[in-house]
Amino acid sequence: MRADPIRYDCDTLCGTWPARAELDFRPAAVRAKLTAAGIETGLVCSGRGAWFDDVDGNTETLAAGPGFLPVATINLRHALRAEAELDRMVAAGVRAVRLFGPLQGCEPVFPGYRHVVDAVLARGLLPLVEGDVRGCWPAFADRGARVVFLDVHAYHVADFVLLARREPGFVASTRLLNAPDSIETVVGEVGAEHLVFGSRTPLHDTSPATLRMRGARLSDADWAAVTGGTLEALLEKP
Amino acid sequence: MKNHPVIDVHGHWGPWFFAMDIGDVAENLRVMDEWGISLQIVSASEAVTYDAPGGNAKLAEILAANPRLRGYLVANPNDPAATEADLKRYAGSGLFCGVKIHTGYPRREISSPQMRDTFALLDEYAATILIHTWGGDVLDLPGLLAANPRLRVIAAHMGANRWDLAAEAARGCDRLYLEPSCSITDAGQVAHVAARVPATQLLFGTDATLIDPAVSFGLVEDAALDPATAEALYWRNAAALFDLAAPAQAAYAAR
Numbered sequence A: 001m002r003a004d005p006i007r008y009d010c011d012t013l014c015g016t017w018p019a020r021a022e023l024d025f026r027p028a029a030v031r032a033k034l035t036a037a038g039i040e041t042g043l044v045c046s047g048r049g050a051w052f053d054d055v056d057g058n059t060e061t062l063a064a065g066p067g068f069l070p071v072a073t074i075n076l077r078h079a080l081r082a083e084a085e086l087d088r089m090v091a092a093g094v095r096a097v098r099l100f101g102p103l104q105g106c107e108p109v110f111p112g113y114r115h116v117v118d119a120v121l122a123r124g125l126l127p128l129v130e131g132d133v134r135g136c137w138p139a140f141a142d143r144g145a146r147v148v149f150l151d152v153h154a155y156h157v158a159d160f161v162l163l164a165r166r167e168p169g170f171v172a173s174t175r176l177l178n179a180p181d182s183i184e185t186v187v188g189e190v191g192a193e194h195l196v197f198g199s200r201t202p203l204h205d206t207s208p209a210t211l212r213m214r215g216a217r218l219s220d221a222d223w224a225a226v227t228g229g230t231l232e233a234l235l236e237k238p
Numbered sequence B: 001m002k003n004h005p006v007i008d009v010h011g012h013w014g015p016w017f018f019a020m021d022i023g024d025v026a027e028n029l030r031v032m033d034e035w036g037i038s039l040q041i042v043s044a045s046e047a048v049t050y051d052a053p054g055g056n057a058k059l060a061e062i063l064a065a066n067p068r069l070r071g072y073l074v075a076n077p078n079d080p081a082a083t084e085a086d087l088k089r090y091a092g093s094g095l096f097c098g099v100k101i102h103t104g105y106p107r108r109e110i111s112s113p114q115m116r117d118t119f120a121l122l123d124e125y126a127a128t129i130l131i132h133t134w135g136g137d138v139l140d141l142p143g144l145l146a147a148n149p150r151l152r153v154i155a156a157h158m159g160a161n162r163w164d165l166a167a168e169a170a171r172g173c174d175r176l177y178l179e180p181s182c183s184i185t186d187a188g189q190v191a192h193v194a195a196r197v198p199a200t201q202l203l204f205g206t207d208a209t210l211i212d213p214a215v216s217f218g219l220v221e222d223a224a225l226d227p228a229t230a231e232a233l234y235w236r237n238a239a240a241l242f243d244l245a246a247p248a249q250a251a252y253a254a255r
Helices: A027-036 A047-051 A054-062 A079-091 A111-122 A133-140 A154-166 A182-190 A207-214 A220-235 B025-035 B045-049 B052-065 B080-090 B113-123 B135-147 B157-171 B189-196 B213-223 B227-242 B245-253
Strands: A006-014 A039-046 A068-070 A096-099 A126-129 A147-149 A170-173 B007-013 B039-044 B069-074 B096-101 B128-132 B152-156 B176-178
Touching: A006 A027, A006 A068, A006 A220, A027 A039, A039 A047, A039 A054, A047 A054, A054 A068, A054 A079, A079 A111, A096 A111, A111 A126, A111 A133, A126 A133, A133 A147, A133 A154, A133 A170, A154 A170, A154 A182, A182 A220, A207 B213, B007 B025, B007 B045, B007 B152, B007 B227, B025 B039, B025 B213, B039 B045, B039 B052, B039 B096, B039 B245, B045 B052, B045 B069, B052 B069, B052 B080, B069 B080, B080 B096, B080 B113, B096 B113, B113 B135, B135 B152, B135 B157, B135 B176, B152 B157, B157 B176, B157 B189, B189 B213, B213 B227, B227 B245
Parallel strands: A006 A039, A039 A068, A096 A126, A126 A147, A147 A170, B007 B039, B039 B069, B069 B096, B096 B128, B128 B152, B152 B176
Antiparallel strands: none
16 A cells, blocks of 8 residues: 555645534644645635635635645625636635535536636636536536546446546546546546545545555556646646 | 454445446455455345345355355345245355345335335344445334344444434444445544444444445544454454354454
């Protein structure tokens, strides 16, 4: 099993989380969990933005501190101010945006969702997308989009591979690719440029994702890509 | 690798209908070796999802050739006659040590009359049952156990997204056991359960080869259990429940 550092985790959270009020979402506590798991940098987003207020949430995210790369969120239920908030975050140096569609009750076909996707892609930001990839992919298709789908499940590997074959920028998080061969299948079918490591710390336990990643039967180059290089390339300005 | 045996009480053999190349028993043995699993108790995926007697028969042949595996006979709650025939067919074979019941594929809830009748049938055989639980249905198990005093039941996935309810169900029912296998990796679930349920009722399951054992090992590791509780969970409780102490220790010593 590999002991190398995992350079990037695409899926970490801070702030508070009302459904799991007993968990410690303070940045220092999250940072400690990531460090213990050998994860160098977490792409982090505040739960405040997901649940309640995107502007205040994004300000909270920007203050997360060292060891994090801040990720904006946009309230899909209040898309009228999306562009102004995205511009504010771009000016602050943010390179990625997380869309909490299922948590906010917003389907990819809703006008607000479509508007936000257009605004995100127009600014060259990387969307990190929650929800079933089989339903949310059309909002990003046929436009050269680079997208990380955070909830691709082992059960949906066939659908994701078929999408990735036609969309070079479609990327899955490893978190739910938990069959004994699903990480290997995605890399084997479409390449390590379609996969990035994610754990959803601290909402989820960290070790299920890290142990699976560390045991993945990949070449050194592919393992390095999934745990860092692929995400680094995605975050470069187009 | 642990410095003691590990018994996986929730395994499968055979292919699934997803894009996975995992049907061969060699994959069971590969993940067992990778993770230091001494013994694995498996049900046939075909039996769980479609044809219980047919899948059970195929699994019997696999079990006979693979001494590190033990079997669950799958009971379809819609077909009690087939369940009873299989119980009689394999009695004394030494291949099967429990009964697996799903709720989703046969579309029968734990609260259904068909499940009530199946549990009553299995009570005559003093069976140990591994049953799929998801959400609040785990709360229906203590009542079924009260009505069937010879049964012992493992709540698979420990309620999945309602592991809190699984803890409630098990803390007052000493014949109800919990195992953590699941895609849902909610933080702290194993620690929550272990703080509320007697350590004698905790078991280790992986759902392999549908799910990689990394997930369940990770869930347990993040719970930071004390060493005695961890050993109870990883193997001692299962060894007592299924009378597997000697073969588990032998498999561990031979690794």
